[in-house]
Amino acid sequence: MPETIPKAIPETIPVPIAETIPETVGASLAALGISRRALLKYATRLATLMALEPLAAPAMAEALARAKRQSVIWLSFQECTGCTESLTRSFSPTLEDMIFNLISLDYHETLMAVSGAAAEAARLSAMEANRGQYIVVVDGSVSTRDGGVYSAGAGKTHLDILRETVSGARAVIAVGTCASFGGIPRARPDPTGAAAVAEIVTTKPVVNIPGCPPIPEAMAGTIAYLITFGKLPPLDDKNRPLSFFGDTIHDRCYRRPFYDRGLFAKSFDDEGARNGWCLYELGCKGPVTYNACATVKWNGGLSFPIQSGHGCLGCSEPGFWDRGGFYTPLPARTFEGGAVPAAAAAAGVAAGLGSAWLTRRRRQKAAEEMRAAETQDGKPQEQKETLP
């Protein structure tokens, strides 16, 4: 650790222009050649995603068109950039891009063109010009151990940057499981003292949009809701928008009929797996995970983990990273109030434990066979068993 941290922003750097762009969303769309019809189609999509009254779409489009572009300051801390990737690599770019026409992204370390002192000056001037009006989006958890020195930028700890930036914010949106609940950096032994945004920011409204990464529609939809209605959408007890996090994966999973009939895949690529049976015994955390993967899905509605044959990891829940193995089936008692057929659950647990052991044993055996084959003639031989 250097003893002296260099001064962040020399006073002589000219302040770049980062005030609120005075034009409305409608005007900026018109300048880009995007019709109001496109905005209405986008608002219709949002109404579907946010489970709003279908007839609300024209009013939403009108409100969006009249609104000034919302100033957004995006802070990135202990994160992998997956959340930004999820939002910017959306499958239907024409409509998902729309969110970037609704906002003025005044600061984003990965996306903005400038860096260094000029970037930090942009952040401070945007905060000043839009005091009380800007939204802070945070991805990544915040280091708190030893004063937060393990995660820092521009000569300040991220802890200080967060506290400073939210001081004039209208609301804070924590995207991703790291910002919402601590995430992977918090995994044992939690060397940096990784904290969630809500554990640090207590004086401003905080919305959590967890997921590793979150579904892009969940991020865009929540931001658009906030811009359109000027308030937070209905939230659950973990401050997650109910329209995306109101149901568990299990509640909306298309493989539910197989669960109800006790038809489970016992190992990857067995006959049950190939028939699309329930993945409970292969460790699926769907029953205890709240997210929209089973309905909104990923990559523009293409698929989601269970549909692709892998159990849910529970990545939008606190502590998912230290809950034991991804392939260990849930014990029946973790179900809270759900109508779970006890026999299926008990059978699942017994069979699941057995199958988990079998899977591990097979994996060990396959690894042993591969090592034996390699030592025989120096080349790895073709695998007889499929590794999970």
Add this chain to the structure above:
Amino acid sequence: MSARAQAPSVLPSAAPAASSPASLVGSLLAEIAAHLSALAQNGREAAIDLLGLPMGEAERDALARALGRGEVEARLSVGGESEIWETAYAGVWWVRHFGAGGELTGERIEITSFPAILAAAPADIAAAAQRLGTRLVSPPTPALPAALPPVPTSHPGSHPASHGEPDA
């Protein structure tokens, strides 16, 4: 053509009665009938979001068959394609939206005299009026003068495969 994401159809054949096509379609038709009466009597519009309902392919097809087709069909190209058609019941429209990648992003039944998204928006009309007006006072760039030589259609050094064909 519709690249709608669809789970593989490996569900058991005996589906529970609550989600049989007949009952869901029946209740939807009853809801549409109520909305259509309200529209006829006092002009009140309504819409039903089909994507928010637990409908499978079978139910959707059954509903489409029940409602049939009317006199109007429209295709939109805005942020991806959209299909809108009037059903056999005047005032009941089927609206289907696709994203730029062809995935289904919205599907709804609108009970209205005219779906809002088909109409030209006032702001777009104003912008178009300005654009057309500008075009009338400053006409497009005139054609190039005839003195420039035409592009040669064959060249002594051209590839044998393209001999006799005009250059791109």
